[in-house]
Amino acid sequence: MTQDNRFTQRRVRLQIPKYFHQEPVISRLVSDYHVTVNITAAILGANANGDGWFDLELRGIENHVQEALGYLNDLGLEVWRETDQDGW
Numbered sequence: 001m002t003q004d005n006r007f008t009q010r011r012v013r014l015q016i017p018k019y020f021h022q023e024p025v026i027s028r029l030v031s032d033y034h035v036t037v038n039i040t041a042a043i044l045g046a047n048a049n050g051d052g053w054f055d056l057e058l059r060g061i062e063n064h065v066q067e068a069l070g071y072l073n074d075l076g077l078e079v080w081r082e083t084d085q086d087g088w
Contacts, residue, residue: 015077018049039056
């Protein structure tokens with residue numbers, strides 16, 4: 001497997017269910033997968049009682065971004081509209 005060290009940016013929309021509120025999902029994208037995360041939009045219920053929806057820009061080395069997306073997938077989170085920079 002070759003290393004892909006190209007810099008990339010992906011925009012994703014994801015739902016984080018209520019039962020993940022105590023998990024630092026977005027923080028782990030930064031600390032564990034070394035990607036920069038920009039939250040471009042978010043919807044949370046009053047007192048964060050329900051699910052949350054987030055529009056994120058993930059920036060970093062291609063392999064790191066792919067690993068971060070794999071992490072979200074492994075958690076079973078819904079990820080929509082995963083696109084490259086020009087496709088949003």
